[in-house]
Amino acid sequence: MLKSIQFLEGKLATLLDYVRQLQLSNQQLRAQVEQLEQEKSDLRERMTQAQARIDTVIQQLNTETANPSDPDSEHP
Numbered sequence: 399m400l401k402s403i404q405f406l407e408g409k410l411a412t413l414l415d416y417v418r419q420l421q422l423s424n425q426q427l428r429a430q431v432e433q434l435e436q437e438k439s440d441l442r443e444r445m446t447q448a449q450a451r452i453d454t455v456i457q458q459l460n461t462e463t464a465n466p467s468d469p470d471s472e473h474p
């Protein structure tokens with residue numbers, strides 16, 4: 399009977415260690431997910447800003463093409 403209790407105590411201790419490891423791992427993974435979500439948000443914002451700049455340049459090019467300036471005033 400004593401051996402059974404000691405065996406169960408050992409199993410329970412192992413199980414508790416495993417639970418603690420999983421909790422720590424889970425906490426680390428949640429922090430990593432939060433960091434990656436922030437990076438993703440930052441990258442989306444940068445992409446939006448870059449797209450706006452590209453759209454502005456395209457619009458300027460289209461305007462210049464539609465209204466060509468004096469050839470003498472063109473930039474090299």
